[in-house]
Amino acid sequence: MTHDISLVIRGGTVIDGTGAAPVQADVAVAGGRIVAVGEVTARGAEEIDARGLLVTPGFVDIHTHYDGQAMWDSHLAPSSWHGVTTAVMGNCGVGFAPVKIEDRDRLIELMEGVEDIPAPALHEGLDWQWESFAGYLDALERRPRDIDICAQLPHAALRVYVMGERATRLEPADAQDIVQMRGLAEAAMRAGGFGFTTSRTISHRTLKGDPTPSLRAAEDELTGIALGLRDACSGMLELVSDWNTPDAASEFAMVRRIVEASGRPLVFSLNQRHDRTEVWRELLTLSDEAAAEGLPIRPVFPPRPIGILLGLQGSQNPFSGTPGYKVIAHLPLAARVAAMRDPAFRRRVLSEDPVAGSNFPLLARLGYARMFPFGDPPDYEPPESGSIAAIAAREGRSAAEVAYDMLLADDGQGFIFAALVNYADYTLEPCREMLSHPNAIVGLGDGGAHVGFISDASFPTYLLTHWGRDRASGRFPLPELIRRQTSDTARAVGLHDRGVIAPGLKADLNILDFGRLALERPTMHFDLPAGGRRLLQRARGYVATIMSGAVTYRDGTATGALPGRLVRGPQAAA
Known part of the structure; x- marks a missing residue:
């Protein structure tokens, strides 16, 4: 072996992210990449004894809201406390670019209402050194972090940028608006965006009660923007919806038409509602039918109640x-x-x-x-x-x-x-069914958001402890649970350079003491800009998290290493 090996993880039980059975092996790292898996005789500059421990790929979380926090914080907790090494943000159609000076407060008000991120923290924490989406990416790129981040183009920001007050009054976009949004979407993808996100749920409102500007966007507008992604030959579409305009089947038919026209993959949020308890099964069936016809439409679901x-x-x-x-x-x-x-x-x-x-x-x-x-x-x-x-x-x-x-x-x-x-019948059996479904993707943890009343960025840990160890029945094999939040999530967003422990791929890794792995009770912290509060939930059992070959956390404590960067667009395997 000719590499200058920076790290060797020795004797761990390797669960490689493909769903394959665990094997005992060494993992060697050089230049931020995995260079060997198996018996490694060469010594590394650093060695970690992983005997009796699990070695997994770093987790890839495709639904977070670090759009603001990533501008002021190099430690994207709580996600980085739960083995996440890559986070995709800009979900639910809300974010901060593109933006005109006069619309900055409007986007903050929307983020505060939809995602419960305190406005004073955003006002103090955002320096607004951008107008375009490309400029926002440039600003993100200037700060090192403990995880990699990927940004998406949010519909609310795009719509307000193009239409101004007409967007917030929920007026329909005209032909000129759609042409402009299509061009901006193409430019955003070419600059390194990962996709376009939109919201069609009535629950997404400002604190004043104003609905998100994308709520009533018509099919021609959504299709036009999706065609911008087609023009760029890049990017995925993300949809959050109530599925009641007028019903799930009709709205899903619109989704199909948008995907057919654009050729771009689409993911949508899936939950069991307490008022329409079977709609999720209808949507799962509809997505199956679409997949059977070659349409890349996949649901994203949480592995526990959103509470x-x-x-x-x-x-x-x-x-x-x-x-x-x-x-x-x-x-x-x-x-x-x-x-x-x-x-x-x-x-x-x-x-x-x-x-x-x-x-x-x-x-x-x-x-x-x-x-x-x-x-x-x-x-x-x-x-x-x-x-x-x-x-x-x-x-x-x-x-x-x-x-x-x-x-x-x-x-x-x-x-x-x-x-x-996801708790209409006082059981997580609906989540078990979703988790059993090959077309469904684990997500919706909302890391960085809902900081005053939701703490679901711990989904990666819960997935392993509850569904892989602690539940009395209906458990899943660990290799499958690891695959669902590594290679499956990474490939869903076009990241082929991570999510699997194999030579040539990015050395994003976790070392877990599975017997000790556990969630702690969330606690309130007052460490956001302007003294803002946020719920944080820690975990025990993460012996080490490794990002691009550098150990970022040891036993849950940050080492000070900040190898995380902005990822610009989908990545090939090598």
Whole structure:
């Protein structure tokens, strides 16, 4: 071997990302690439004893929202704490480029409302040294990071850039608008964008209640933009939708036509809704039919419920909208806890109804039957008997009383878990079916977003622990779970240079102590620009994470190495 070997990982159980059976082997690294897998006799500048440990490719997360954080932070936690070495951002049609000076605040307001990223943090953290999407990529490229990032073109920003106020009034794009958006989409892909994303869900709104500008975009507009990707011969399409315009089959037929016209692959978000519990199966069938005809349309799904964490430090709790709580909402946590422990104040709040429009709309629909205590370790598949409603019935108290006391646990640091989707029947069997499906892709962790009430960037760890070890039934082989978040996600976005442990490919790797691998309970931190808060969830059992051949984390602690870079467009294997 003639390479100057920088690192040898010795004697680990290698799960290579292809789905193949594990093998015990050494892995040698030189120049940021894997140069040998097997028995390596040469010594490396650094050696890691991985006997008894798993060695996997670094995880590739195709649905994150680090569009803002990546501008000011070199450590893209929490994703980098969970073995992620490549993250794709710009999802859900929201982001910060292209942008005109007069529209900067508008894009911040939209990101704050849709993704729950505090506006003060964005105002302080973004330097706006760009107008075009290419300029935004240049700005991203100037900062080293602990993971690689890939950027996509967001529809809301593109539409506002071209149409101005007409976009936010949800007016249809005219022929000239569409021509301009098509050209900008082509330019964005040629500059290194990975795709175009759009949202058609009514839940994506500003805090003022204004819908995302892309909500009612017509088929001719979406097709025109997709043709821009065809012109560039690059990029994927991403869609978030309620699938009700007017129904799932009709909207999926439109998606098919867009893919047929453009020839570009498309991914769409897939969840089991609590109000339309079987639509996800219909969409899965429709995507199967499309795939059988050679149309590259794939669903992206989460491996557990997407759930809101309700707490006194978060963006919402069950009493946020009551007049009594509003009086103390501005107080520091300790003062609020003291006030809430006062019997008279407790009686007042428990007797009040929320002020109209104060609470997150889905909370009213969920009710206490879909809310659960959130302990340590966290349980993301709790039984129906563990719901707040069930606990209240057993104890002879109101559900509101039970919830109130849960919020005061740990001096006000307690959380309530409210399962929004994928838990209509109090089981993760729908997720198991999605995970069993060869055309479906794991994702929707939303790393960097929903910082006040969701902490789902831990999906990579959960996928391994719950579905590979801890669930009582319906578990999956580890090689398949590793494949689903390495080679499968990497290939889905056109990254052929990573996701598999093989000579010549990028040396993005994880070393795991699978027996110790576990999620910790999320905690609130106040480390965003302007003192903004964010929920962060750590994990135990990551012995090392290696990025481009450099060890970036040892036992969950950052080493200071920052080899991560902006990736410009799809990458070939060599």
